[in-house]
Amino acid sequence: MADVNRGNRPLSPHLQVYRLPLVSNLSILTRITGVALIGGLTLVIWWFVAGAYSPGYFAAADGLLSSWFGILVLVGSLWALWFHFCNGIRHFFWDFGKGLELESVSRSNWFVIGGSVVLTILTLLIV
Amino acid sequence: MAFKTEYAQVHGLGKAGEGVHHWWIQRLTSVALVPLTILFLIPFGRALGGGYEALLATYGQFGHALTAILFIGVACWHFSIGIQVVIEDYVHGKALRVSLLILTKLFSYTLAAAGILAIVKILFSA
Numbered sequence: 001m002a003d004v005n006r007g008n009r010p011l012s013p014h015l016q017v018y019r020l021p022l023v024s025n026l027s028i029l030t031r032i033t034g035v036a037l038i039g040g041l042t043l044v045i046w047w048f049v050a051g052a053y054s055p056g057y058f059a060a061a062d063g064l065l066s067s068w069f070g071i072l073v074l075v076g077s078l079w080a081l082w083f084h085f086c087n088g089i090r091h092f093f094w095d096f097g098k099g100l101e102l103e104s105v106s107r108s109n110w111f112v113i114g115g116s117v118v119l120t121i122l123t124l125l126i127v
Numbered sequence: 128m129a130f131k132t133e134y135a136q137v138h139g140l141g142k143a144g145e146g147v148h149h150w151w152i153q154r155l156t157s158v159a160l161v162p163l164t165i166l167f168l169i170p171f172g173r174a175l176g177g178g179y180e181a182l183l184a185t186y187g188q189f190g191h192a193l194t195a196i197l198f199i200g201v202a203c204w205h206f207s208i209g210i211q212v213v214i215e216d217y218v219h220g221k222a223l224r225v226s227l228l229i230l231t232k233l234f235s236y237t238l239a240a241a242g243i244l245a246i247v248k249i250l251f252s253a
Contacts, residue, residue: 031213034206034209034213035209035210035213037206038206038210041199041202041203041206041238042238044171044199044242045199045238045241045242045245047175048186048195048199048241048242048245048246048249049241049242049245051179051182051186051245051249052244052245052246052248052249052252053245055179058178058179058182059178059179062175062176062177062178062179062182065175065176066175066176074175078168081164085160085161085164088157089161092154092157092158095154123168123169123172126169126172127168127169127171127172127173127175
């Protein structure tokens with residue numbers, strides 16, 4: 001197709017220069033939090049394995065996870081977990097064609113963001 | 128099998144050869160994780176930082192041990208198929224893609240087995 005002019009045609013915005021709407025960023029963040037949660041899950045399983053190994057090893061693992069740094073990582077994981085949880089539920093409804101209207105999506109955006117923060121604080125208050 | 132037409136043998140299976148099975152398992156595990164996450168987090172958060180006695184007091188109870196085993200098993204399953212989708216989307220070289228997929232599966236199954244075995248041992252030693 002040598003006669004096609006490929007140089008002067010308008011281009012659609014590339015992903016990197018296009019300002020994504022909030023809903024897309026939240027969707028990407030769901031994937032990122034999902035991948036990051038492996039770290040949290042591995043730490044939790046390590047805590048159990050240490051408990052099965054010996055009381056001395058468990059004291060070290062339990063102490064590390066309840067130190068300020070451990071708490072920082074776990075609270076971060078907790079928020080990631082609730083965010084993934086809230087947006088996962090929204091995606092589940094979308095899979096069945098529910099709540100896909102624009103107004104409904106922009107409302108549920110804030111439910112997901114607010115819900116993840118509220119659930120994180122609520123969990124910290126309960127435990 | 129031999130009596131099926133060629134079309135019937137592949138109908139609904141798609142390019143991956145297993146149809147919507149993967150999609151369905153992802154939904155099944157996410158729905159299961161909704162109650163399991165809540166049931167797991169509360170006793171775990173309370174036992175965390177409480178030392179060895181708190182561990183035995185919590186996971187020496189059958190119910191807490193059972194929820195923790197179910198949570199870890201289903202979460203590792205959900206994680207293994209979730210990471211598989213991420214690798215399939217972003218890793219394009221075949222050798223690297225297959226290697227990463229194998230590593231993901233081995234890591235998630237090891238993680239699940241280690242967690243479940245540890246909780247069983249804690250339950251019996253309490």
